[in-house]
Amino acid sequence: MRALLVMLGGSLMLAACGPSAEQQAAANEAAAANAVEAQQMATQVEALSPGQRDGVFIRAIRDAGLRCQGVTSSERGEKPGSWVATCQEGSRHIITFGANGMANVTSFTPQPAPQR
Template sequence: MKTSLFIPLIAALALAGCGSEPAPAPAPAKPKVAENGVDYQAAVAALPVAQRNGVFIRAIRDAGLPCQGVTSSEQQGDSGSIWRARCEGGVEHVISIEADGNAKVSTRAMTKQ
């Protein structure tokens, strides 16, 4: 009796797989590039340290935050778009380089008003 139930079960499982296609593989992630074809995130990452820190101080100052100079910067994660920049005095800012080349600056620094 056990054998007679086992054979139809195997047949049902074999038929269940017929006609179904495997799920397509996910598309590889495309690098984010601006409309002009420039990959600004890669361009910033490829800069020498002094030039990259210069880009970051400009972004920080354009955001209206005080910074006398960027003393160090380091990439955060694998995306190439997030950086941590440390200003003289120890204040750190997180800078996100967008695909269009704009930079968004986030900070926990308290400014005097």
């Protein structure tokens, strides 16, 4: 009987650890608002001229602490709202913008195709 009470008490404590329905609803609402703001930011970046857009991208790359002498080209990425910027020295970076306007920069170097 005592073991049953301990298991029941433990189960009740675990159930109390999860978010309430109101907390979950508030979190879902905040996530939806962030998604809308991120889409608005993506639309603003897309509306820039190519030169202005590349200027924004080089600033984001340098702010991320990465080297880039100049952005020579940029194109839309595979993920909606993402861009791929290529620097003069050949480095490439995926840039996305969050709802707060902050840029997220992920660098990658394409691997050359294997020679046969």
